[in-house]
Amino acid sequence: MPTKLPKSFYLQTDVVSIAKQLLGKLLCTNIEGQLAKAIITETEAYNGIIDKASHAFGDRNTPRTSTMYMQGGVAYIYLCYGIHHLFNVVSHHKDIPHAVLIRAAEPIEGIEHMLERRNRTKLDRTLSAGPGTLSQALGIDRTLNGESLTGKKIWIEDAPLLAEKDIIITTRIGVDYAAEDALLPYRFYIKNSKFVSRY
DNA sequence: TTCCCGATTTACT
């Protein structure tokens, strides 16, 4: 019987470590009665106010980023390029804006719901290997911004930690604007997984 | 209030 990750998991203070620990765990949603689960295959850490790639860089606490300042264990979801809903796991204590972007996952339950939401007919990497497509597949949108990750709409179930040898560590995607911080090794994905946004 | 542009995806050339 899989267990839901407890609040304490999200209160950890090392967001880079959390990003790595989340690999292999199950991201689950129950939206409009449709249950869906997917194995997290790719994550990125956003390290608070000192990280130029983060929306909260320079302690930018605004209506949008205020979600990241909440106590760890809630969802930070924002609209990107006016089209895509990107899902993040908020961590650390209140007022410390840490977050982990979930960039890709492998569907394992409720696949029929994900296919329908994505308007696809078969399971392949285009279903959920990318932060925008993943959210669409799982039915995640901004109405879930600030939602508890220990509730009934969206949560994460535990799974054994992956071995170091099965994890690829590299730089984040699409954050060139962050100058030298774009070079930080804050992106993680499961080696040999087909459900990864870019290799 | 104006203006620029983004933690992306998809459809074209």
Add this chain to the structure above:
DNA sequence: GTAAATCGGGAAA
């Protein structure tokens, strides 16, 4: 490989 889609956040005025 290039470009369009599409809208709201955030800084400047």
